[in-house]
Amino acid sequence: MQTLNVNLGxxxxxxxxxxxxxxxxxxxxxQVGLSxxxxxxxxxxxxxxxxxxxxAALSKAGFTAVPILLPDGEAHKNSISLxxxxxxxxxxxxxRKSSILALxxxxxxxxxxxxxxxxxxxxxxxxxxxTLLAHVDSSVGGKTGVNHxxxxxxxxxxxxxxxxxxxxxxxxxxxxxELIAGLAEVIKYGVIEDTALFGLLEQQIDKLVxxxxxxxxxxxxxxxxxxxxxxxxxxxxxxxxxVLNFGHTIGHALEAVTGYTELLHGEAVGVxxxxxxxxxxxxxxCDQISFDRIVRLIGKAGLPTEIPGKVSLASLxxxxxxxxxxAGGKIKFVMCEGIGxxxxxxxxxxxxxxxxxx
Ligand SMILES: NC(=O)c1ccc[n+]([C@@H]2O[C@H](COP(=O)([O-])OP(=O)(O)OC[C@H]3O[C@@H](n4cnc5c(N)ncnc54)[C@H](O)[C@@H]3O)[C@@H](O)[C@H]2O)c1
Ligand SMILES: [Zn+2]
Numbered sequence: 366m367q368t369l370n371v372n373l374g375x376x377x378x379x380x381x382x383x384x385x386x387x388x389x390x391x392x393x394x395x396q397v398g399l400s401x402x403x404x405x406x407x408x409x410x411x412x413x414x415x416x417x418x419x420x421a422a423l424s425k426a427g428f429t430a431v432p433i434l435l436p437d438g439e440a441h442k443n444s445i446s447l448x449x450x451x452x453x454x455x456x457x458x459x460x461r462k463s464s465i466l467a468l469x470x471x472x473x474x475x476x477x478x479x480x481x482x483x484x485x486x487x488x489x490x491x492x493x494x495x496t497l498l499a500h501v502d503s504s505v506g507g508k509t510g511v512n513h514x515x516x517x518x519x520x521x522x523x524x525x526x527x528x529x530x531x532x533x534x535x536x537x538x539x540x541x542x543e544l545i546a547g548l549a550e551v552i553k554y555g556v557i558e559d560t561a562l563f564g565l566l567e568q569q570i571d572k573l574v575x576x577x578x579x580x581x582x583x584x585x586x587x588x589x590x591x592x593x594x595x596x597x598x599x600x601x602x603x604x605x606x607x608v609l610n611f612g613h614t615i616g617h618a619l620e621a622v623t624g625y626t627e628l629l630h631g632e633a634v635g636v637x638x639x640x641x642x643x644x645x646x647x648x649x650x651c652d653q654i655s656f657d658r659i660v661r662l663i664g665k666a667g668l669p670t671e672i673p674g675k676v677s678l679a680s681l682x683x684x685x686x687x688x689x690x691x692a693g694g695k696i697k698f699v700m701c702e703g704i705g706x707x708x709x710x711x712x713x714x715x716x717x718x719x720x721x722x723x
Pocket of ligand 1: 411437469496505
């Protein structure tokens, strides 16, 4: 097991990464000062594989575990699921010292985290992510929240967990399409911050898809370290944390215009990164060789690189303008300057349209 630290003063916490470490959940929770009641927020898909093992690990360390099963899927990341969590916590008489454990992908993590941020004005919580996307991205950094009928993640809070426990063995049951979607975020870290990571992915991305344990641990740890560094520098996304949105402005717009059903988030980000790199090249920030490498790696991962034919560019631009990052008529874009370096640049919708039509 390897351990990284997210350094945020009195809100600091460890990230443990290893294979089979789910069995150590109870002991690792004890280490950060947790005991007593713990609510395991999860869904039936994840529960069928991991609820029993985690319950056993928790009771071995003296915890009283209360499972809370929510319906699976992004469509249920809403206030109805949140209410279900509150109802159970109240019925089970959870107190300020009781804790919440999120066992699942980003949907469960965001929901459980927001419930923890708000129940009794905040109870401790722990992330036990089970998708690759959640391993490298959503479980670290303290963004929690739910969707509103009018948009994604409109209700939320910054609230850091006490611990992140990443057991890479859980990826064995994750559908391959979900695994590949998670790779989009790993590639993103390479493009924005880490040429060595990018080079490693170019050489060995196939081995990651085949779940090579050593390589997985290494790349997940590198990804979490980058995310931690960015969050430490700008926890509440006043400015710099927005580098994590590389590929996401177009990606989010694509998800919105395709009704959030056709493309997985990582797939939309795959296309979004290709288009962001194209925009960067057009603006003179990125060279042709780097652009070609980015497109090749995204394709090699098995991610889409082109906007689906039926999506109109006009609708895409419209979706970007309503995105919360649009300000003053211009849209704030993360541009890549080759591989491993970025800069922010504001673009008018007409300039984006011109680049996407080229
Ligand atoms: N908080 C953040 O910083 C942050 C960052 C990125 C994304 N997100 C959020 O994360 C969500 C997406 O997360 P996701 O991609 O993990 O999707 P998800 O949580 O919907 O999980 C994908 C699917 O895989 C299933 N699953 C999870 N683990 C499994 C396993 N080990 N074996 C078999 N099946 C498994 C889930 O039940 C689900 O059906 C979005 O809501 C997004 O907004 C949050
Ligand atoms: Zn993302």
